[in-house]
Amino acid sequence: MKKNIFAAVFAAILLMTGNVRANVDAAGAEAFVKNVTNDGIENIINANISQKEKDTRFEKLFNNALDLDFIGKFVLGRAWRTATPQQRKDFIATYRELNIKTWSKRFDEFKGKNFIFKGTTPSNSPNQIFVNTTVPMDQGEPAKVVWRVKQNGSQFKVVDIIIENVSLAITARNEYAGFIKNNAGGVDALIKDLQAKVKAM
Amino acid sequence: MIKKSILLPAVSALVLITASCASTGNNNPHEDNDTLESYNRAVFKFNYQVDKYVLKPIAEGYRDITSESVRERVNSVLLNTKEPLFAINNILQGNFKASGISVGRFIINTTLGLGGAFDVAKGWGFPRETQTFDDTLAQWNVPDGPFVVLPFIGPSTPRAATSLVLAMATDPVYWATRNDANVRDKINYTYTAVEAIALRERTLDLLNELERGSVDYYSTMRSAYLQNRKNKGGGNAENDAQSYDFDFGVEDEDEAFNDMEDE
Numbered sequence: 001m002k003k004n005i006f007a008a009v010f011a012a013i014l015l016m017t018g019n020v021r022a023n024v025d026a027a028g029a030e031a032f033v034k035n036v037t038n039d040g041i042e043n044i045i046n047a048n049i050s051q052k053e054k055d056t057r058f059e060k061l062f063n064n065a066l067d068l069d070f071i072g073k074f075v076l077g078r079a080w081r082t083a084t085p086q087q088r089k090d091f092i093a094t095y096r097e098l099n100i101k102t103w104s105k106r107f108d109e110f111k112g113k114n115f116i117f118k119g120t121t122p123s124n125s126p127n128q129i130f131v132n133t134t135v136p137m138d139q140g141e142p143a144k145v146v147w148r149v150k151q152n153g154s155q156f157k158v159v160d161i162i163i164e165n166v167s168l169a170i171t172a173r174n175e176y177a178g179f180i181k182n183n184a185g186g187v188d189a190l191i192k193d194l195q196a197k198v199k200a201m
Numbered sequence: 202m203i204k205k206s207i208l209l210p211a212v213s214a215l216v217l218i219t220a221s222c223a224s225t226g227n228n229n230p231h232e233d234n235d236t237l238e239s240y241n242r243a244v245f246k247f248n249y250q251v252d253k254y255v256l257k258p259i260a261e262g263y264r265d266i267t268s269e270s271v272r273e274r275v276n277s278v279l280l281n282t283k284e285p286l287f288a289i290n291n292i293l294q295g296n297f298k299a300s301g302i303s304v305g306r307f308i309i310n311t312t313l314g315l316g317g318a319f320d321v322a323k324g325w326g327f328p329r330e331t332q333t334f335d336d337t338l339a340q341w342n343v344p345d346g347p348f349v350v351l352p353f354i355g356p357s358t359p360r361a362a363t364s365l366v367l368a369m370a371t372d373p374v375y376w377a378t379r380n381d382a383n384v385r386d387k388i389n390y391t392y393t394a395v396e397a398i399a400l401r402e403r404t405l406d407l408l409n410e411l412e413r414g415s416v417d418y419y420s421t422m423r424s425a426y427l428q429n430r431k432n433k434g435g436g437n438a439e440n441d442a443q444s445y446d447f448d449f450g451v452e453d454e455d456e457a458f459n460d461m462e463d464e
Contacts, residue, residue: 102414139273165432171424174233178420193416201413 024129026120029149032156033131036065037115045111058104067150067157068096074159075172079180079187087187094194095172101201110135115145127151128159233420233427236347244350245419251353252401260401274318275399280329281310281317282392286371290332294340299330307373334364345430348423356426 044057072092073080080088118132128150134142148160148167160169176190183189235241264272284307291300306322306329314321323329338360339345346359354365369375374392378385415421 098414102410106410164429166425166428170428171421174424175415175417175421178423179417182417190416197414197416 024122024127024151026129028154029129029151029156030117030120030131032149033133033147033158034115034117036061036158037133040107041110041114045107055104058107059100062100062103063096065158066099067159068092068099070150070157070159071169072096074169075176076187077173077177079176079190083187087191090191091187091194094191094198097198098194098201101198105201116142121146123148130162233423234347235423237349241348241350241423242419244352245422247352248350248355249418256397256401257405260398260405263398264402264405272399272402275395276403277314277320278317279396279399281307281314282373283331283333284310284329285373286334286368287330287332289371290334290337291330293334293337294332296330296332299332302327303330334367335361338364348427356422358430361430 039061040058044054044061047054047057049057069092072095073088075095076083076088076091083091113135115133115135118134121130121132123129128148131147131149133145133147135145136142144162144164146162147158148162148169150157150159160167162168179190179193180186185192267275284303288300288303288307291297291303302322306320306327309322309325309327310317310320313319320329343360345361349357349359349362351357351362354362357365375389378388411421411425412418
């Protein structure tokens with residue numbers, strides 16, 4: 001009984017918002033992620049260039065492919081609403097730097113690997129879609145990597161990466177919520193700690 | 202089996218305690234369900250020290266002195282001892298064919314595969330049908346319950362802990378040695394230790410990476426653990442990370458936060 005009501009409400013919501021969702025261009029989103037991964041593998045990982053040049057290229061790819069302003073806002077969660085404009089700016093900048101440093105280091109793990117595209121899945125959120133991929137591993141089952149892509153006009157941006165069911169954005173959001181809850185210093189202390197992490201990398 | 206006989210009531214007691222809190226857990230999708238946070242953080246801290254000074258150094262040493270192919274064989278032997286567990290759970294889920302495959306795999310790989318070191322059965326077209334009690338309980342819609350960190354064992358939930366206890370009963374190493382008191386404890390302790398070290402070795406890089414970028418390691422671990430579990434189901438069949446609403450409708454957020462503050 002409960003399920004029936006839920007299904008009916010859900011269907012009604014779906015009908016009302018259906019026109020919003022229909023806007024996402026699934027083929028375009030998949031092509032976008034294909035481009036990003038190809039660019040990363042061919043022009044960065046496999047390219048015969050210096051590490052410094054690799055880092056520069058990675059930073060450019062990262063900034064073009066991901067909507068860090070959007071992700072940062074989501075990741076800071078409830079604290080975003082009470083943060084001052086300066087705190088918001090500092091947080092996004094530090095979060096961006098932390099991710100670039102973390103991922104440029106881990107990027108080499110994809111050496112010799114490739115992404116196999118498995119189509120798309122619709123999302124509950126407007127203008128968003130999931131692009132499903134797997135990465136064959138040396139041992140065991142292939143890893144499941146899902147890209148949450150947001151469409152803005154004709155432009156696509158990655159807003160989350162879900163590796164083996166674990167969303168990077170949700171994990172970060174819980175991590176920062178946990179930190180803020182247990183630290184009297186709040187957002188300022190968080191930014192300071194994140195900056196220290198960046199420096200140590 | 203001193204260790205197991207102590208562990209069993211201890212875990213059962215924990216399951217009872219935590220299960221009783223299950224109904225009070227917050228259902229807000231924006232934050233992890235963690236009614237036992239202060240207890241959990243204390244145990245997490247304890248486990249972290251045990252790991253830092255005992256388990257992790259041993260796992261690193263193990264990695265240093267073995268080649269990847271040796272570790273692959275060890276992991277394969279360990280995984281082979283889980284086949285009876287998979288067989289029983291395939292039956293409990295009504296997959297009789299898969300259960301037969303698990304039994305066949307155990308017999309073939311234990312004998313021709315040299316104690317499970319080599320997966321001969323896979324080459325014959327019988328891939329592993331991994332199903333644990335946790336998967337069975339999830340399929341039976343048993344709720345997961347709140348997040349709980351168990352001493353030495355780590356992140357868990359009442360359902361995961363229950364599965365762990367049930368799995369002990371299907372352990373072929375225990376059944377094979379139970380009649381000989383002299384070797385029983387020695388073999389079982391060794392087996393448990395090898396299993397713990399091998400598991401830690403497999404997660405060395407991942408956990409190092411998680412910790413390096415984290416400002417609150419406990420919350421990071423909890424979030425990753427819970428996201429992975431929610432995918433297992435039990436009234437939560439949809440992938441949490443994907444069903445998650447990534448919309449920044451400020452009103453929704455306000456509502457969610459207000460609900461949280463009311464609790």
